[in-house]
Amino acid sequence: MDTNWDCLLLDCRLASLVDNGRPYGRIDDAAVAWKDGHITFAGPRAELPAAPAALAREVDSLRGAWITPGLIDCHTHLVFAGDRALEYEQRLNGVSYEDIARAGGGINSTVRQTRAASIDELLAQSLPRAEALRADGVTTLEIKSGYGLNLAGERTMLQVARRIGEVLGIGVRTTFLGAHALPPEFAGNQSGYVDEVCIHMMPALAAEGLVDAVDAFCEKIAFTPSETRRVLETAHGLGLPVKLHADQLSDSHGAALVAEFRGLSADHIEYTGTAGVKAMAAAGTVAVLLPGAFHVLRETQLPPIAALREHGVAMAVSTDLNPGTSPLLSLRLAMSLACTLFRLTPEEALRGATVHAARALGLGDRGRVAAGLRADLAVWDIDEPAELCYWLGDRGAQRVYAGGKRLI
Structure with missing residues (x-):
């Protein structure tokens, strides 16, 4: 696995929307990383190949927030x-x-x-x-x-x-x-x-x-x-x-x-x-x-x-x-x-x-959180993914990344 990642997000929950047998493609205690605008890791934190500090130039804790695809x-x-x-x-x-x-x-x-x-x-x-x-x-x-x-x-x-x-x-x-x-x-x-x-x-x-x-x-x-x-x-x-x-x-x-x-x-x-x-x-x-x-x-x-x-x-x-x-x-x-x-x-x-x-839109490189896809991500201060449809008029995304670049 190619490491030296640009960014690694920890202490998060992930709605990957990858079919893994769980609703929303859910992964608890997840980690998501990317390099050059593309996802390099998206999975359980326990499966990281090394200590976080050895894997990425930037390591950030999301304190339990949820990540979804952008x-x-x-x-x-x-x-x-x-x-x-x-x-x-x-x-x-x-x-x-x-x-x-x-x-x-x-x-x-x-x-x-x-x-x-x-x-x-x-x-x-x-x-x-x-x-x-x-x-x-x-x-x-x-x-x-x-x-x-x-x-x-x-x-x-x-x-x-x-x-x-x-x-x-x-x-x-x-x-x-x-x-x-x-x-x-x-x-x-x-x-x-x-x-x-x-x-x-x-x-x-x-x-x-x-x-x-x-x-x-x-x-x-x-x-x-x-x-x-x-x-x-x-x-x-x-x-x-x-x-x-x-x-x-x-x-x-x-x-x-x-x-x-x-x-x-x-x-x-x-x-x-x-x-x-x-x-x-x-x-x-x-x-x-x-x-x-x-x-x-x-x-x-x-x-x-x-x-x-x-x-x-x-x-x-x-x-x-x-x-x-x-x-x-x-x-x-x-x-x-x-x-x-x-x-x-x-x-x-x-x-x-x-x-x-x-x-x-004919785009196969986005819409899920999986290795190889664009690092288009949204971070949410919610307890469950259903809240994205439940709340009417609440605050927006906590963070937004497009191609690995933080926009919000």
């Missing part, structure tokens, strides 16, 4: 300008979404504000949201475009997303969501806008190295299955992995569609039927559950949790952070909502925000 928020719309708090109030006072949209609100309100913001302004507005997630234990997050809806606007959003990762020292995966909504300049010409997305926007942004994956909103109020298929085919031709906003408001067979392309994930999926679940299982497509939007929209149609369990579909949990339907700045609160609203167990929710969220 959390992974695998579905966010974090980069945007402005907010829609007044629309939220209007909806609660009985104004319909359609009336708000006709008055210039809805997603086009965010598009206008985002297009008008400079790259520096957009970064200044978006960075605090990412900082809140980092304080909550998040070491990797996905950020979608989709509020620019033209080449310049989408490029700026993706550039800001990359910059957030650099500034905060966390992992950021960028997703091109040009097929999010129809921009006002293409009113009445949806096929023309799909041309713009597939012929001009996606290839250009991919060539600039700004796109890690491609998403689309397949729904009756957004893009049809045939239009969505074209977006996914274009991404496939460019060698980009795909995911999909699928079956949120109706069963448009979006989950089965993205599974055809061996998509990373199908997200929302409240209305996905058994055929879609089976297709996801066969393709290894992760189900991303988004209880924040379910809560804010006061939905009643639950995702097919029993069918997902029955067919062995991995379930990730994410915030869906966005200004319109999920202004949620805590992944742990999303985990709690997934337990309360969707009846996940706390262990399923934690795995959903780590192991399965990593899969939903």
